[in-house]
Amino acid sequence: MKTLIIGEIINNNLSSGTLEILGKAKSMELETQVITVGSDDTPTIGLNETKQTYIKRSNSSLNFSKVASKITEIIKNEDIKLILGSSTYMCRDLISFISVDLNSSPISNVIDFDLHDGKISTVNSINGGESLYKAKINSDHSLLLIRPKAFDPAEVELNTDYETIDVDNSDIEVFDIYIEEKSGPQLEDSKVVISAGRGMVDKENLEMIVTLATKLNAAIGGTRAIVDAGWMPYSQQVGQTGKTVKPDVYIACGISGATQHQVGMKDSKYVIAINKDEEAPIFQLADLGIVGDTLSVIPKLNDNL
Amino acid sequence: MKIAVCAKQIPDPANEVTYSDGIINRPDEQVLDDTDRYGIEVALQLKEKFDAEVTIISMGPAGTQKGLQQALQMGADKAIYVDDDSLKGSNSLKTANVLSELAKSLTADIVIFGTESTDGYSGTVPQQVSRFLDVECISYVKGLEVGDNITLTRQTVEGSEKVNMPEKCVISVTAGGVEPRYPNFKDIMAAKSKPIEQISLGDLNIVSEQNVEFLNVDTVESSKAGEKIIDEGEAYQEIVNKLRELKVI
Numbered sequence: 123m124k125t126l127i128i129g130e131i132i133n134n135n136l137s138s139g140t141l142e143i144l145g146k147a148k149s150m151e152l153e154t155q156v157i158t159v160g161s162d163d164t165p166t167i168g169l170n171e172t173k174q175t176y177i178k179r180s181n182s183s184l185n186f187s188k189v190a191s192k193i194t195e196i197i198k199n200e201d202i203k204l205i206l207g208s209s210t211y212m213c214r215d216l217i218s219f220i221s222v223d224l225n226s227s228p229i230s231n232v233i234d235f236d237l238h239d240g241k242i243s244t245v246n247s248i249n250g251g252e253s254l255y256k257a258k259i260n261s262d263h264s265l266l267l268i269r270p271k272a273f274d275p276a277e278v279e280l281n282t283d284y285e286t287i288d289v290d291n292s293d294i295e296v297f298d299i300y301i302e303e304k305s306g307p308q309l310e311d312s313k314v315v316i317s318a319g320r321g322m323v324d325k326e327n328l329e330m331i332v333t334l335a336t337k338l339n340a341a342i343g344g345t346r347a348i349v350d351a352g353w354m355p356y357s358q359q360v361g362q363t364g365k366t367v368k369p370d371v372y373i374a375c376g377i378s379g380a381t382q383h384q385v386g387m388k389d390s391k392y393v394i395a396i397n398k399d400e401e402a403p404i405f406q407l408a409d410l411g412i413v414g415d416t417l418s419v420i421p422k423l424n425d426n427l
Numbered sequence: 428m429k430i431a432v433c434a435k436q437i438p439d440p441a442n443e444v445t446y447s448d449g450i451i452n453r454p455d456e457q458v459l460d461d462t463d464r465y466g467i468e469v470a471l472q473l474k475e476k477f478d479a480e481v482t483i484i485s486m487g488p489a490g491t492q493k494g495l496q497q498a499l500q501m502g503a504d505k506a507i508y509v510d511d512d513s514l515k516g517s518n519s520l521k522t523a524n525v526l527s528e529l530a531k532s533l534t535a536d537i538v539i540f541g542t543e544s545t546d547g548y549s550g551t552v553p554q555q556v557s558r559f560l561d562v563e564c565i566s567y568v569k570g571l572e573v574g575d576n577i578t579l580t581r582q583t584v585e586g587s588e589k590v591n592m593p594e595k596c597v598i599s600v601t602a603g604g605v606e607p608r609y610p611n612f613k614d615i616m617a618a619k620s621k622p623i624e625q626i627s628l629g630d631l632n633i634v635s636e637q638n639v640e641f642l643n644v645d646t647v648e649s650s651k652a653g654e655k656i657i658d659e660g661e662a663y664q665e666i667v668n669k670l671r672e673l674k675v676i
């Protein structure tokens with residue numbers, strides 16, 4: 123089946139989400155090409171075995187609708203049937219626009235898909251991750267938004283060999299672009315993640331989380347409750363409206379375990395939870411649950427590591 | 428200025444969701460989706476500045492209309508909705524088609540959404556509506572400043588960026604950006620006399636079809652609960668042992 127992956131760039135390279143989808147496409151032996159959208163000058167995104175086209179847009183214009191029109195044109199010209207993108211801000215916009223052009227509803231939050239008799243069937247998570255929905259797509263085109271960490275990434279060597287297409291700016295100018303500083307291990311690729319919730323009681327107590335993270339070489343995450351409270355930047359939010367992580371060990375400190383938080387961490391291999399409420403939902407998915415006060419358990423843990 | 432805010436009635440999230448043939452069972456009494464409160468809040472802040480008219484648009488079984496009432500209690504002026512059996516289990520594209528037709532019928536300048544509904548959670552409808560209406564979509568808005576211009580701050584993967592709101596557009600608002608207001612007793616009483624009007628599906632130009640065939644739905648098994656230890660001062664040792672066993676230390 124002729125397949126298009128809409129790729130994204132992170133740190134001048136293909137994003138992990140793009141590589142995960144590419145990994146899946148390769149394992150299914152789909153006839154794949156990639157169109158990567160970004161605003162870097164010459165990102166290292168070329169692929170040896172797969173056709174890569176770079177759609178270069180200016181980040182000083184909100185022009186994803188124009189990018190989408192360009193992609194729709196390519197899909198029609200090349201008779202592409204399957205269109206895949208990560209569940210990211212950009213791909214959600216692009217695939218939604220394209221779905222109207224192609225009159226084919228997309229499926230969001232896909233965690234697996236398959237091809238049978240020329241039709242795509244999917245498994246996607248609905249209702250904040252509480253249920254899994256299986257469906258078959260009957261339209262000419264299939265458009266899927268894939269959740270991060272659903273597939274193993276393809277191992278690829280990247281180069282700078284690809285065709286570049288420029289798109290026009292829209293009338294909407296973008297300004298005050300702010301890039302959050304990132305330091306230390308990153309959530310998406312750390313083997314250990316320590317997350318804090320309102321049960322850390324006070325912003326200042328996050329110091330002990332930082333200490334623990336340094337000792338374990340871990341990335342730090344948080345719940346939306348504390349991100350909204352300004353304890354942590356949004357880039358560290360784990361959950362439905364934040365990041366999805368899948369570390370070897372996830373340590374939840376003072377987190378109740380709302381479903382919207384669970385979607386972002388439930389595939390962690392080993393979950394340790396510290397919460398003073400014995401009934402907290404987080405314990406339902408904890409491999410090791412400590413019913414206790416974070417402010418007493420974590421300092422002792424720090425002293426003994 | 429005419430503003431349409433899309434709001435969805437959903438089953439009370441405190442209760443467990445059940446399905447029949449892949450379609451969520453919707454009780455007669457549904458509540459306003461919390462996600463939509465953020466969109467309504469943005470609309471009301473614009474209304475305060477520009478004397479705009481704010482209309483709630485909605486699709487789905489109306490039931491007791493409690494969720495619509497809740498939206499009006501926050502301060503919207505009126506509500507219109509489509510409730511048609513043939514729309515049950517609609518995919519995101521068809522939903523967007525219906526909502527964009529409702530927005531057109533109001534000649535709305537600005538159409539505002541939450542980023543994704545709590546139940547369906549596809550997160551594509553605002554963008555699709557903008558495409559149907561042929562206007563730009565300012566997605567993932569997490570804040571607004573109302574001055575000479577209306578400046579919207581968008582959430583991006585790396586941080587944030589700002590744009591000025593054009594005269595016509597669709598906006599999707601992320602949870603957390605603004606603080607939705609709570610209605611007081613007066614607001615609740617006032618909402619009772621605000622108009623709620625049903626629009627017939629037959630009056631709308633629907634071009635999209637169901638392309639997704641339901642096969643099966645399952646609740647995710649998350650009950651892998653392991654051991655639970657009550658801390659009596661030494662529980663940290665269990666964590667240390669475990670981290671050692673897992674070779675983290």
Ligand SMILES: Cc1cc2nc3c(=O)[nH]c(=O)nc-3n(C[C@H](O)[C@H](O)[C@H](O)COP(=O)(O)OP(=O)(O)OC[C@H]3O[C@@H](n4cnc5c(N)ncnc54)[C@H](O)[C@@H]3O)c2cc1C
Nearest residue numbers: 319320321345346347361362363364378383398399415416
């Ligand atoms: C549309 C939508 C999207 C959302 N997206 C996200 C998302 O992406 N990520 C996310 O995290 N949330 C998200 N939420 C919010 C989510 O529903 C919860 O409100 C949030 O996760 C709760 O955060 P929390 O666990 O820090 O706080 P709470 O729910 O308040 O829990 C605090 C916990 O700490 C415990 N505690 C208190 N003091 C102590 C102490 N001294 N020692 C030990 N334990 C203590 C309490 O027992 C409690 O269990 C979303 C909500 C909506 C509606």
